[in-house]
Amino acid sequence: xxxxxxxxxxxxxxxGDLLVDVRTGDRSSPRPAVLVIHGFKGxxxxxMFPPLADRLANAGFTVVSFNLSGSxxxxxxxxxxxxRFARATYRDDLEDIDRMLRAIAEGDLxxxxxTSVGVVGHSRGGGAAVLIGDDPRIDALVTWxxxxxxxxxxxxxxxxxxxxxxxxxxxxxxxQVMPLHDEAxxxxxxxxxxxxxxxxxxxxxxxxxxxxxGDQDEAVPIDEARRLAAAxxxxxxxxxxxxxVLEGAGHTFGAAHPxxxxxxxxxxxxxxxxxxxxxxxx
Numbered sequence: 001x002x003x004x005x006x007x008x009x010x011x012x013x014x015x016g017d018l019l020v021d022v023r024t025g026d027r028s029s030p031r032p033a034v035l036v037i038h039g040f041k042g043x044x045x046x047x048m049f050p051p052l053a054d055r056l057a058n059a060g061f062t063v064v065s066f067n068l069s070g071s072x073x074x075x076x077x078x079x080x081x082x083x084r085f086a087r088a089t090y091r092d093d094l095e096d097i098d099r100m101l102r103a104i105a106e107g108d109l110x111x112x113x114x115t116s117v118g119v120v121g122h123s124r125g126g127g128a129a130v131l132i133g134d135d136p137r138i139d140a141l142v143t144w145x146x147x148x149x150x151x152x153x154x155x156x157x158x159x160x161x162x163x164x165x166x167x168x169x170x171x172x173x174x175x176q177v178m179p180l181h182d183e184a185x186x187x188x189x190x191x192x193x194x195x196x197x198x199x200x201x202x203x204x205x206x207x208x209x210x211x212x213x214g215d216q217d218e219a220v221p222i223d224e225a226r227r228l229a230a231a232x233x234x235x236x237x238x239x240x241x242x243x244x245v246l247e248g249a250g251h252t253f254g255a256a257h258p259x260x261x262x263x264x265x266x267x268x269x270x271x272x273x274x275x276x277x278x279x280x281x282x
Contacts, residue, residue: 002026004057009109011099013069014092015084018099019044022109023053024062032139032281033104033114036065037097039123039145040152041171041178043073048255051262052120052270059274061118061281062111064104068096068125072178077257079176086166086179089187090150090196093128101137116140116281120273123147123220123251127198130228133205140280141209142273145217145251148224150196151188161185173257202231208240210276212269214249240280244272 002025009020021044024031034056036049044050044065053063070088072079079085103109104117116139121129126146133141153161161167167180187196194200209232213225222245229243246253246265254263 004054004063007110008075011066011103011108013099014095015069015087016081018066018069018096019075020064020066020100020103020109021045021053022062022064022111023057024111025057025060026062027111030112030115031060031062032116032118032277033062033064033111034118034120034277034281035097035100035104036063037119037121037125037129038065038068038071039121039125041072041169042122042125043067043071043077045077047257047259048252048266049122051259051266052273055270055274056277059278061277062114064100064109066096066100068093070096079171079174079178082176082178086181087183088180089184090128090131091187093124094131097128097132101135105137118142118277118281120144121146130198130205131196131201133201133207133209136206138207140277141205141207142212142276143209143228144212144253144269144273145214145220146198146211146225146228147220148198148202148228150191150198158185158189199227199231202228205232205241206239208276208280209242210272211241211243212246212272213244214246214251214253214265216248217251219251242276 004023004025011018056063072085074080118140120142122144126143169178232241249265253265
């Protein structure tokens with residue numbers, strides 16, 4: 001198998017350019033592709049994502065990772081695009097993901113249209129992956145510590161956000177105060193039609209779905225994963241869903257940024273993910 005190598009690309013996104021990395025060992029013959037979606041305050045080069053992408057590429061997949069246009073991060077991993085972060089909504093994320101799936105299918109990233117497509121999403125990216133889980137372009141799905149609801153703030157936070165028109169988020173790693181403008185709050189409170197109801201979407205996921213969650217997750221309680229798994233399995237039918245609980249694991253499975261090395265929990269999550277895609281993508 002050829003050694004995978006990395007190329008970088010730009011695509012138009014909802015709030016600005018999408019910064020895209022492609023890792024593959026073959027740019028001439030079709031092979032399965034995997035799209036990696038980061039979470040809130042994440043980016044394609046955060047901690048655990050390059051090791052995940054490298055492992056998948058070495059397993060024979062073409063791996064596409066990218067910064068959502070509202071991530072706020074540039075290609076150096078610096079949060080220099082905070083105006084985009086401030087305006088980002090879940091619908092912006094979904095528009096960006098749709099653009100990425102089209103680019104993968106249509107050969108916009110300098111590799112042939114793949115034989116099949118998998119999606120792996122972490123945290124908010126996992127929630128977004130569930131929301132598009134009934135898309136016929138997706139042949140296999142993996143969520144890592146995926147959120148089960150878009151409402152992540154307390155009633156008091158929502159009230160202050162409404163009154164001030166902005167919610168300030170502290171990035172503990174960088175010390176930056178990252179503002180969220182009112183578009184995101186309005187989206188959360190106006191979603192009466194359930195288009196962004198992740199729990200409801202879980203019952204519609206059509207692809208084989210692997211849910212991985214740590215039972216000590218400090219950001220997304222494991223009960224959210226349990227509800228998603230229950231919603232998925234309650235629908236009946238032939239679609240496979242597997243729920244893997246990593247005992248003692250937190251939100252990032254012990255990974256940090258900058259990456260400080262593999263942890264047993266992260267190794268298990270990667271192994272499970274590679275195995276799932278190897279079984280379900282052809």
